[in-house]
Amino acid sequence: MALGNGTFQRTISALVQDKPGVLARISGLFRRRGFNIASLAVGRSERPGMSRMTFVVEGPDEVVRHVAAQLDRLIDVVEVHDITEQNIVWRELALIKVSAPAATRSEVLELANVYRSNVIDIGIESLTLEISGGRQKIDTLIELLKKFGLLEVIRTGRVATLRGTLIEGEDDGLFQADASAPTYILPVPTGETGSV
């Protein structure tokens, strides 16, 4: 999706082997090829010995369209999907510690409520909220909380997966594909596999 000034974002989901150095290989590749990681989330996957990573990558369209193909060259990367143009669901998570003395506390709680965020810690002068959702939703809440005094904001990268249904994914206005650009399809090699 176009962010203006020729920069595009793509969402990539990769299944990687849990091997020492795998993150170094991936981050080295990103640095070398001029891909900027806007966010990265890593965790154990449903398959033993494998982790799943979700990247949001930023850069010129011609460049970021190659992220998936370049990642696929890494031996430790088992599967990679550029899911930018696909029907996906995604979430990000943020923990927001906001100043909330008695005078403003109820107003903060009301906002938290509207945004369906949970209060996970209550201090004398502050509250810590947990919110998950699309980036815009989180951005907006943070924006609204600014006037109360943000003490700390901790955000994760996005995690994303393909929808199991045909219902169109919600649109947070940030991650649609650039419809005018020809879609880059990762050519899938046929024939022999790596196991011999």
Add this chain to the structure above:
Amino acid sequence: MSKHLSGSQIVCEALLNEGVDVVFGIPGGAILPLYGVLSEYPDLRHILSRHEQGAAHAADGYARSTGKVGVAFATSGPGATNLVTGLATAMMDSVPMVAITGQVGRTAIGTDAFQEADITGASMPLTKHNYLVMRADDLGATVHEAFHIARTGRSGPVLIDVPKDVFTEMGDYDPEAPIDLPGYRVPGKADESQVEAAAELINQAERPVILAGHGVVLSRSFDELMELAEKAQIPVVTTLLGISSFPEDHVLSTGFPGMHGMAYASLAVDEADLIINFGSRFDDRIIGDALRFSTGSKKIHVDIDPAEINKSIRVEAPVVGNIKDVFGQLIPKVKQATHVGWLQHIEHLKAEHPSLKIPESDRLMGQHVVKALSDVTKGEAIITTGVGQHQMWAAQHYQFKNANSWLSSGGAGTMGYEVPSAIGAQVGNPDKLVWSICGDGGFQMTLMELATVVENKLPVKYAILNNNHLGMITQWQGFFYNGDYQAETYTANPDFVKLAEAYEIKGIRVTRQDDLEAAIAEANAHDGPVVVDCVIEKVDDLYPMIPAGQSVQELIEEPN
């Protein structure tokens, strides 16, 4: 059946099981346990290099010239870092290699121990894959994986780093254990729909050109390339690394395009209505300005590496697969054609833009040396080169007749490749004539390997195109830095004949055109290595030239 062996023995047995018969290397503390068992494996010939860069380039030259995986050994720290230029050279040109390095003991890793270097970290971007093996039990499988990765798909160098105490640890080795690489797929045949689309473009084209890259050489698809070119009468342009994939005395042979390629080749590519690229990555030295590269043509790109598709040049018809398989799929779908008008036009381009005209001069010039070499050896020698003007004159003026007889560092442009790569080529081809065309600059970067030549009784012939200059630098400073010459002249070159003689190598000096052929014949007849010091014109620019990032419109054909 699993065997219980020391790590060192596992490495040697696994290498033998991979068909390795020669290793180039230099020992050191961390790899001594491996050297300690070599006497148990006499079939594993070890060639002692004089510098690890030499070992790596020799393994590279061996690999390119034989198609087998080249193997290099080095110790930890400086031994391993000395390999790095050789790995980078092999990586850029997709050369199958396996390097095995010793590492400090497991408990010392990360402590800045004596001769510790993080070679897996350092070589990560310069290898296709690498390993740090922490258990002797894993060594056998790792060696087999490494060879599989090095030689299949888009081939390349793989490094295996082994801590000293893993070499001495006892472990289990099962030579039959299957390779388990879930993240590694080797493309074979291409998708039929991609091949159909490509065939259709070829059958419709009026002015097609085949661009044959290193992929044709690496996949040994010489016969298939010939079959396709002849069937549809398509002119064949090679890339610099595609040289010797197509015989240059064939009527369809149309030279190589790009920065220092033949003008007619660059023009043919520019005027084509279809470029059929087999295994070239549309390197910047060919395309120059990507936006102005052959704008009137459609493009088919056949490559084993999907990441190369649309990387530099957007193509209408990508075909991902092993080039040899793709030729097999494609040829039956391509209709016979004659392209009479287009071929006549190519002949006309060749006549109008001869490119290879050697300037009239009584002096000895680099071009004369290469031309004489080509004539005397009938275009049948294996040629290796360094990087610079001599490399381009070699590419331009040697008329290659034999498949896969050109070894040159194309992607990395590594000076110094000339001396050790010829060693590897000669070791791999003991009965063939190997000539290394050297720059006086590059030769001095790796000349210590002359000792390796002598020690192993290798009859390599070295022709130094001695211009007392970093000739290519002189040219660029003249063209692009207003003739502000800096650090391009050698005022203290050694006497290369005496130098050769110090190694007990036959040395011949040539200063005149008239003496060239006799000197080359004498070198060929000599039963052993020879260094021919060809004292050529000091400053002589290389043409044609398309300045970096420019297009064929800016082609400079001749000195003005």
